[in-house]
């Protein structure tokens with residue numbers, strides 16, 4: 239233990255040294271920033287940002303910096319930690335957990351030692367070594383008075399109290415998880431796993447692993463991590479920085495369309511309809527319907543001359559414009575050009591026939607046609623430039639437009655879709671807006687030129703950065719922190735400085751940004767339309783898709799991976815499964831699986847890694863009115879059972895307000911409402927918000943109500959949230975299977 243304490247102290251000393259160096263470099267850069275040419279200044283700004291980022295990284299990995307040691311056959315000892323560290327003269331002190339040399343820490347077993355004699359878990363509290371756990375893989379070591387231990391580090395992690403923020407599992411990643419985290423980059427991989435199998439953890443660690451391992455390919459394009467809701471993103475936000483990674487772009491489903499911060503779609507029926515793949519055709523038809531042929535001839539006044547625009551002319555121009563295959567707003571340029579030319583010809587003929595012998599000046603006439611109000615109105619009526627927001631909001635606000643675009647829907651379905659023009663966008667609208675944006679193209683087609691100008695700037699930054707880098711690369715490498723800087727990175731920093739945007743923000747503000755890889759959590763909830771959007775975000779189709787089909791509660795969600803994926807990936811996707819439940823004790827996990835099976839839902843019931851102290855506790859009350867009273871009566875017991883841990887009361891959305899008010903009387907200042915309030919120790923929450931989260935104790939109010947709303951998904955999700963204890967309060971018959 240003393241040896242380890244000393245070694246760990248040495249690692250922290252090195253970390254502090256590097257940090258001090260960065261602080262000094264930053265101060266130096268800032269001192270000189272005010273001086274010099276523009277070019278020098280922007281280089282220095284770039285370095286300032288770079289040092290700031292590096293400093294942020296060094297700060298973020300401070301807590302439990304190191305967690306493992308490998309003793310290898312040749313006598314080498316290799317420490318494994320959150321980042322790589324070396325001495326000034328480049329002697330390696332600690333290996334980054336993502337480096338190939340660290341792989342055996344997670345993979346070696348007694349049967350397949352892979353050159354490892356002993357795997358040591360160092361259990362730290364902040365900077366202090368608190369315990370050591372050894373897995374002795376080489377039996378000859380046992381004769382030296384050691385005993386084979388093993389799962390202590392894992393169990394300590396699993397039994398620890400929950401804080402309302404997810405923490406990393408880097409010290410105790412299990413072999414089946416590690417294989418998935420380190421799986422190759424290309425193609426689509428589905429990670430199917432029952433509740434608590436570490437899917438979210440694996441998704442996050444994989445994002446960090448991919449960025450580290452494929453830095454060249456992924457750094458500039460970026461990795462996008464998509465989660466179900468913004469509260470879920472808050473829940474997981476600390477994990478990646480603690481793994482030494484800040485370059486992942488994180489977004490919830492409501493934030494995938496730039497400029498739109500969508501709210502939840504309250505009505506599941508509406509979400510289901512808007513999620514159908516049919517909606518792609520509906521949007522496409524809605525766009526086509528905005529390219530209209532007038533019913534009859536239209537007389538246009540051009541500087542006092544009368545010219546006729548016929549439906550046939552408009553049709554011909556429309557067909558030619560459509561034949562370009564360009565999006566609506568861009569094809570409109572062709573449409574307008576054709577008709578302006580024809581109208582100019584008509585006008586020319588008319589003028590020339592009126593004044594025989596005189597050739598009219600065509601350039602004046604063309605200008606007259608272009609600036610005629612009648613012409614502008616006629617062309618706009620036939621082919622109006624459109625924004626996605628305008629197209630979709632009018633489609634749902636004007637029943638005639640929807641009837642024309644969606645004859646396949648029933649009257650009742652179309653009525654459900656009605657929304658006021660100015661009502662807020664919902665998550666279910668986002669993919670429709672994105673589909674519309676795809677078909678409409680830039681609303682100001684000259685935007686393409688601006689984008690090209692921006693790209694030219696970026697290339698210039700890149701060239702500058704490359705020159706600068708040649709000088710500084712060495713000094714950065716010498717500083718002992720792994721992670722080689724690329725010219726793209728530096729150029730990105732330049733751009734960041736100029737635009738005051740991070741890469742993440744730039745990626746999210748550009749709808750057409752193509753990510754190098756996309757990781758999706760809770761993917762079973764995605765509708766067909768959401769899949770279309772996400773596949774557009776990564777044209778090379780490199781995906782990690784994580785979820786549990788049995789936990790689907792969204793009406794538009796998937797009932798099989800095959801059904802969800804085949805439209806986009808055919809059969810070119812691979813399936814990995816996680817088989818061990820690390821969260822929920824066996825007695826509770828079994829009850830949840832029995833309940834699901836009794837309702838005819840096949841679930842992949844993973845093997846629970848631990849037995850709990852308690853089976854589910856059931857309170858039956860005679861009258862619905864007694865439920866809240868019972869909850870208030872038993873809550874102190876629940877709080878003391880989890881002893882300062884986190885407790886959730888899960889109920890149908892309609893009950894939350896009453897429950898929250900009641901509990902706040904008993905526990906002032908301690909009761910939070912919804913997933914955004916996990917810093918409180920009692921959280922009243924509905925199953926949708928509880929998805930993906932976990933609590934030490936859970937009390938479910940009226941479980942039978944949760945089955946009504948979503949097959950068994952909601953109740954199954956709710957029952958699998960606790961790490962210690964589950965209680966159910968019911969005034970009606972319990973759904974079958976809960977009781978053994």
Ligand SMILES: Nc1ncnc2c1ncn2[C@@H]1O[C@H](COP(=O)(O)OP(=O)(O)OP(=O)(O)O)[C@@H](O)[C@H]1O
Pocket residue numbers: 392395396405406407410411412415431432433434435436437438439440786789820821929930931932958
């Ligand atoms: N290897 C591990 N070491 C320590 N803890 C782990 C490990 N794997 C998973 N856990 C813990 O188990 C819990 C469940 O993990 P996670 O939330 O990733 O599961 P999930 O499969 O996404 O669950 P669900 O689908 O039910 O939301 C978390 O507290 C996580 O930290």
